[in-house]
Amino acid sequence: MGKPAKNLLIIMSDEHNPKMLGCAGHPIVETPNLDRLAARGTRFSSAYCASPVCIPARASFAVGKYIHEIGYADNADAYDGAIPSWHHKLRDRGHKVVSIGKLHFREEGEDHGFSEEIIPMHIVEGKGDLMGLVRSDLPVRKGAYKMADLAGPGESQYTFYDREIAARAQVWLREQATAEHDKPWVLFVSFVAPHFPLTAPPEHFYKYYDQALPLPKLYAHDQRPTHPYQVDYRKSFNYDDYFDAVKLKKALAGYYGLCSFLDENIGKVLQALDDAGLTDDTRVIYTSDHGDNLGSRGMWGKSTLFEEAAGVPLIMAGPDVPAGKAIDTPVSHVDAYPYILEAVGAATPALLEGFPGVSLQALAEGAQPDRNVLSEYHGMGSATGAFMIRHGQYKYIYYVDYPAQLFDLKADPEELHDLGSDPAHAATREICHARLMAMCDPVAVDKRVRKRQAELLEANGGRDYVVRRGDLGFSPPPGAAITFD
Template sequence: MPMKPENLVIIMSDEHNPKIMGCSGHPIVQTPHIDKLAATGTRFSSAYTASPVCIPARAAFACGKYIHQIGFWDNADAYDGSVPSWHHVLRSTGHDVVSIGKLHFKSPHEDHGFTEEQIPMHIIEGKGDLMGLIRQDLPRRGGARKMASMAGAGESTYTIYDRDICARAQIWLREQGQRSREKPWVLFVSFVAPHFPLTAPPEHFYRYWNRDLPMPKLYEEELRSQHPYLNDYRNSFCYDDYFETPADVKRALAGYFGLVSFLDEQIGKILGVLQETGLAANTRVMYTSDHGDNLGTRGLWGKSTMYDETAAVPLILSGPDVPVGRVIDTPVSHVDCFPTIMRCVGETLPDDLLDLPGVNLAEIISGQKPDRPVLSEYHGMGSTVGAFAVRNGPYKYVYYAHPDYPSQLFDLQRDPEELEDLGQNPDYAPILAQCHEQLCTLCDPDAVDALAKQRQAELLARNGGREAVIARGDLGFTPAPGCAADFL
């Protein structure tokens, strides 16, 4: 599919479960602007993050490589500009590349490749979530109580931050977007919603609070999977311990749904400016999120698992030369965004980056690229073992780097809600073996697990060891720029 060089707006949200959009079939949540973006472009219905947690996911999106290739393993090991990003490459070839909003990189004093960073959110103290460096005898997270206690109607520091991001994006488009340049520009607009705290502006919260919201699937205790990886996560990130009644759960759901609609409102304002200024005629828009959210399914909240609620992401591309109203079911990955961004603005990959694992999404749309396995991996907080998910065709295979943590297998074509784990079904042993072989073509999972833990042990020692890190406390979520940290 040929693509004429055009401007590009990339909109990234945080923790947006791809099932929670009107265009993906959600029966309740209203996302008219995201839906319109999908209707006027192409939506990738099987898109995956490189890692279901903020900092590694954003590093992989920037660098176009899987986590084991770049080594930014967890929420205490943030991108520092040391690995070439698409921002670096485009700036070096004469493009304006501007960032507004959350980056979650290591420090504002580093060169991340942007020509300008407006109101960036980076990790706290340049250190981030040190507690996630502990990978054995996991500590119980004090910040987990914030998930339930802060759910409701109102404004949080995050919604205030997002409003500022949206305002600045509109100003940039009106004052800088129409300025004559030799090469197309890229504007990266990165929101925090719908990341918790689940405090949603009242006009959005009450849209859902008064609805008969269904409880999350497999929420009842007797229905929850007792896989040891999930139990590790539940016992450390003990979010659900603070939900005492179904009304508490539904308040959290209304908060999340309200934040999704709030996010949609901000996206609508940006799309409106593109239309009003005439920029829509020569500007493409990419929408995605860093990862998803379990949202109470299986008694889990937050991210960090390999279910599609968290490892899958929304991914939409719209604008000039992009097919209208298409839905692509072929599995794709955030690593595919690097080469896609390059082609959107008329550049090719430099010789030293020709080995990137991703492919141009335009080639997926046009059927030029055959299906290939895509990978999501996790080495962070709330886990004692590395987790690796491979998606190829209808199957998702999840491998855990420990002999006592059984592999999982899901047939997403027959079982899109991942209700039946086929990993221990002898009839699927050949498929399980084939999937493991595909994983091993991408990485050596056990060696990668050891490498991640070695790096984490070094960082833990550098920060005073286990007891010092636990004494520092748990944030729950990174404070918005200018806001004080609230450790528990």
């Protein structure tokens, strides 16, 4: 990087579909603060998480490696600090590294590498979503009704939690960030919006509910793709069984409203940074752990490898970051790891060796490495391991037990036409498959993950107990009641 060391503010949201940004061209959703951040920095328009579900995505972001390299493959196997993270490495080198908000690691009391964890949200009972360990004869989610029934105007446990996160971040920036520090600090602020429940503060909800809203893409039953992976997911996470026209509009307005609510809170944090006189000495990264299907193809939530779920918003700004740029080179959350170390002046060769990422700074400055980025999925609602790579304009999705898919994102950015069985694209599929195999052996990874899941399932009472235990629909924030369905 060769740039002066500066402070670093990392803001992460939860389940923010990368298309739902004003600066990404969305015709409805209003995100003025993120738009301003993008205008003074660089936005990556083809950015991906390592896995489209909370725990694996956050573990990969922390450690800087792909899921097949580190484990933590599903929402019942959370990061526990056993593999050193960038938090560990910076803290151990004298940097103040503080988190505020959702982490979704295993439990409090473990050393996750932060100097301090402020109002952290970790997985339920240190166990998380045990039903995700069941990978055959997939159980139907009892809590799926909450997606439709809770959509509407108001406040939820999550909006209250996000308000507290924003408040704590503002206080920290005004009182702690301005104190004397021997080395640049890192503040990780992690919100839960726009993750469901789709209950949005009224001032944001009605802004969208009071206008005509288009149906989600391929939402009609006769339009929905019949690939077995998507069929499995829709049957297990049967959110859409509970929707009618009124609830559908409430859900869309709720999600859009939560995107604007998130943007409001991010604006408060960025304003506090500015009021503290730290903007010129601080680089900023904004991203989300993964996206959300938001009804597209009849699916809600995450857990697919379409752009809506595996894609993430990714914006960086601050000293030495190219301003007003949009980069369409595919990038990954693993690329954040080398950049974080570089940004605060800790990127020694020893700390970067063996990591797959390419620094976001280099990518922002135009680097186009000959590599592929990968997202993989092994969790809830899936009966088979799924692996996706970007190769140029193409997205290739390999399923261990189902037919592969191929999409030409240049000609078909909405992924409406699956080329997975098109004879005219056989050569492209072969090239993509060889590229995937050069990164990992999907069959071997799937076997290893399933072995780990079987062990965890047995340790937690077996299939029958786990299914009876049920699911929460969404993890409760600190201090909230835990109620399974």
